[in-house]
Amino acid sequence: MKVSEQMSKIPRGDDGVPEDEVPKGAPEDDTVQQHARKLNLVGSSQLTKAVAESVREGLRDQFELTQAQLNAAVRAVGSRLMLRLKAQSKAVRGVPKAAFLKEVQADKDRIDAARETAKRELDAMLEKLKLGQEQNSLREAELVRESQATGQVEDEQLAGRIAAIFASSDGDSAKIREKITELALGSMQGQREKSIDAQMAEHRDQVDGFERRIAKLTNSLELTEEELKKMAKAKNIDLGVGSIYRSVQGLSGEDNDYETKKELMSSIFAANLALQKGKTA
Amino acid sequence: MSDQDYNQGTTDDNSANTATESTPSTSSGSQSSSPGKKESGVLYLGIDLGTSRTSVTASNGVRETVASFVGYPKDVVAKKLLKADVLFGSDAIEKRLSLNLYRPLGEGVLKTSLEGGSEDGDYEGNVRAAKDLIAEIIRRAQPRKDELVYAVIGCPAEASFKNREAILDAARASVDSVMLCSEPFSVAYGLEMLDDVLVIDIGAGTTDLCRMHGTMPEEADQVTMTWAGDSIDAELTRLLQERYPEAQFSIHMVKSIKEKFGAVGELLDAAVVELPVNGKPTPFDITNEIREACQIIIGPIVEGLGKLVGSFDPEFQQKLKDRVLLAGGGSQIKGLDKAIEAEMHRILGSGHVIRVEEPMYGGANGALKIAHDMPAEYWEQLK
Numbered sequence: 001m002k003v004s005e006q007m008s009k010i011p012r013g014d015d016g017v018p019e020d021e022v023p024k025g026a027p028e029d030d031t032v033q034q035h036a037r038k039l040n041l042v043g044s045s046q047l048t049k050a051v052a053e054s055v056r057e058g059l060r061d062q063f064e065l066t067q068a069q070l071n072a073a074v075r076a077v078g079s080r081l082m083l084r085l086k087a088q089s090k091a092v093r094g095v096p097k098a099a100f101l102k103e104v105q106a107d108k109d110r111i112d113a114a115r116e117t118a119k120r121e122l123d124a125m126l127e128k129l130k131l132g133q134e135q136n137s138l139r140e141a142e143l144v145r146e147s148q149a150t151g152q153v154e155d156e157q158l159a160g161r162i163a164a165i166f167a168s169s170d171g172d173s174a175k176i177r178e179k180i181t182e183l184a185l186g187s188m189q190g191q192r193e194k195s196i197d198a199q200m201a202e203h204r205d206q207v208d209g210f211e212r213r214i215a216k217l218t219n220s221l222e223l224t225e226e227e228l229k230k231m232a233k234a235k236n237i238d239l240g241v242g243s244i245y246r247s248v249q250g251l252s253g254e255d256n257d258y259e260t261k262k263e264l265m266s267s268i269f270a271a272n273l274a275l276q277k278g279k280t281a
Numbered sequence: 282m283s284d285q286d287y288n289q290g291t292t293d294d295n296s297a298n299t300a301t302e303s304t305p306s307t308s309s310g311s312q313s314s315s316p317g318k319k320e321s322g323v324l325y326l327g328i329d330l331g332t333s334r335t336s337v338t339a340s341n342g343v344r345e346t347v348a349s350f351v352g353y354p355k356d357v358v359a360k361k362l363l364k365a366d367v368l369f370g371s372d373a374i375e376k377r378l379s380l381n382l383y384r385p386l387g388e389g390v391l392k393t394s395l396e397g398g399s400e401d402g403d404y405e406g407n408v409r410a411a412k413d414l415i416a417e418i419i420r421r422a423q424p425r426k427d428e429l430v431y432a433v434i435g436c437p438a439e440a441s442f443k444n445r446e447a448i449l450d451a452a453r454a455s456v457d458s459v460m461l462c463s464e465p466f467s468v469a470y471g472l473e474m475l476d477d478v479l480v481i482d483i484g485a486g487t488t489d490l491c492r493m494h495g496t497m498p499e500e501a502d503q504v505t506m507t508w509a510g511d512s513i514d515a516e517l518t519r520l521l522q523e524r525y526p527e528a529q530f531s532i533h534m535v536k537s538i539k540e541k542f543g544a545v546g547e548l549l550d551a552a553v554v555e556l557p558v559n560g561k562p563t564p565f566d567i568t569n570e571i572r573e574a575c576q577i578i579i580g581p582i583v584e585g586l587g588k589l590v591g592s593f594d595p596e597f598q599q600k601l602k603d604r605v606l607l608a609g610g611g612s613q614i615k616g617l618d619k620a621i622e623a624e625m626h627r628i629l630g631s632g633h634v635i636r637v638e639e640p641m642y643g644g645a646n647g648a649l650k651i652a653h654d655m656p657a658e659y660w661e662q663l664k
Contacts, residue, residue: 226364240425241341243324248429248657260475260495261654267497268651269659272460275445276663 052078158187324424326432326456327471327649329464329642330415330448332386333485333510333610337418338645340653345421346641348373351410352380369417374533383410386486412451419455430456431660433648435464437487437505458660462651464644465491466498468608471647472637477600479586481621481634482644483611485510488582492589492601504589508581510611513539517567517574521556525565528556538567545575546616575614583624590629605634608643612636 052074059065059073165179251261325340336346352373354360359379368376385407415434424430436448445461452459465480474480475493482489488509492502518535521528534556542552552571555562586605590598602625607618618634625632637643 240428241339241343241423242425243322243339243341243428245323245325245340248323248431248660249325249653250656251654255654256473257475264470264475264497265651265655265659268460268462269655269663271497272663275449275461278446 048078048081051081154187158183322425322428324422324428324430325649325652326419326422326424326430327467327645327647327652328415328418328432328434328452329467329644329648330386330434330436331464331484331610331644332384332487334641335414335418336642336645337422338642338649339422339424340649341423343422344642344645345418347414347418347421349386349414350374350377350382350384351414351417352377352382355379355381367413369414381406383407385411385414408447408451411447412454415448415451416455419452429458431652431655432456432459433467433652433655434459434461435467435644435648436461437464437484437489458664460652460655460659460663462648463489463491463498463503465489465503465608466493467647467651468637468643469493469606469647471643471650472606474604474606477597478604478606479589479601480606480608481582481586481612483509483578483582483607483609485610488578488585488609488611490582490585490589492593494593494597501592502589504585506581506585508578510536510539512578513543513574513611513614516577517570520570520574521565521567524570525556525567527558528563528565529558530556539571539574540613542567542571543575543613544615545572545579545620575617576620578611579617579620579624582621583628586625586632587629599631602629602631603633605632606637607634608637608640610640612640 055077056070056074059070065073161183162180165176165183169176169179251258251265255261323340327338329336331349333349334346335349336344338344347370350370350373352368353366354363360366363376363379368380373380373382383406419430419432432452434448434452436445448461449459464484465482468482469475469478469480469491476495478493480489480491480493482491486507486509488506490504490506491498494502514532514535517539518530518532521530521535538552538554542550542554544550544552550568551566552568553564553566555564557563586602590601593601605621605625607621611617618636622632622634625634639646
């Protein structure tokens, strides 16, 4: 059996949607309403009561028990049933409503944000598309005008040539056919070449654009690399090389010619102090 | 640690990082770090601010030299191409066509611009270039941000007050305290030759002569002349143009040739260089031109030495002539010590010239030693 045949046998609602795939939480859906009408609503107390009666009747039919024993057995089954139901319902009831709503709200916010982003992108794309369409329309109109102008000239030229062929053929139809065929083929070849030239020019423009873009990006990359080199170099410079001295030195009494050197240092200092004072004066 | 230990490091040698603390001085009486946030160390810098090259020697073991050229992009296009606001040294020379190029210390002092700026009124541009150059050389010394930085800058012996002021201003932006001293003095101090010595410091813009006699040199003890490296370049350029008019070259090419082949005397190696002739590299033997060009500074130097010797106590004149210290970038000219010695014998009757071992760092090493020996209270007062 083909897949399409299998699909056709699946029971479908009025709108053609398979009944098993209809979302159960969609209240506006007619199919769901039909399913809902088939459900019987049973409360927990009713369920407990029904179970208790069923157990009681079952035990009475199968065993000879006193009324007290029957009551005890029914109570035991009822309490165990409630415990089991409570245990199984904990997972659902464990999520507080506020937290659940918060999560839902967060999801909603995310979806809204994504929708906004998508909307902006779509708007931008539409804007671009509109701009492109306008440009294309303008270009198209321009091309049509050019084509019409060129076509008119070419048509006139062609008509002139055909007239010339007729005028020079002396009524020889075979010769006329041959010459007109030659003329038509030449004209068609010319049109094809023009079309190819136009396409080539468009491709060249695109290639030029790409080359300019690549040149810009290459230049930008080079500048970035240069900056990185400078930064690396500057980092090295900043480190510097430490001096062997941790404190100011000065002459030592053990130096050769200590007294002479001391006098010389004093003289150099005095000259520099005078220079500095002269500058500040 | 000996006094010279910290002069032996190189840029690549980071052994100073692991050096132990130096024994504190007992004489200055002020060993405590200065108040303020920088208390984790003291970095001393010795800087030789030269016309041609600027060198720094630091107490962290770093030693650096940069050609004293500063270039600023001419326009936005150049700035984007060079990817920098300012270029220094050989980078600036190499890219000079895109730059306003400054050599801020012409003849050892702040001067007008070379290229790009107005020739007669760009003092401000040179001050800015000098500031940037000093900041750059200090940056290359790799100071740590948490250290006190004390610098001594060697400047030409006869630099004007205004120039010294400008150099101080430039340095203050990058260090905690700074002092100036004369270049020839710092060379002698670095070698502990404080008494009875004549120092010849041949730079690019100036040659400084200094008489050391145990005290701070005074004006009468110093002679500054413009017969120096640039003079040799100019003379070599003139000779090449005169004798090989078809050869094409720039002043930078001439300078490179001089640095490679510079020599005086009879034992010269042949100096064959390739110079373009209408675009084609062509070999030229310029041995004689180099010798002639390099010799032009000998006469003026010995004449200056004669003045310093002649005006000194006659009893100690012989001692001075027997201890002539040849330093600076120009001292690298082969045979120059012997040539000066020979000229001294001819003019002054005798002379003994000693060439310093490290001509490129002699001034910076001396300035670093001065910075080290300077008492703490002096640094504090100049902050």
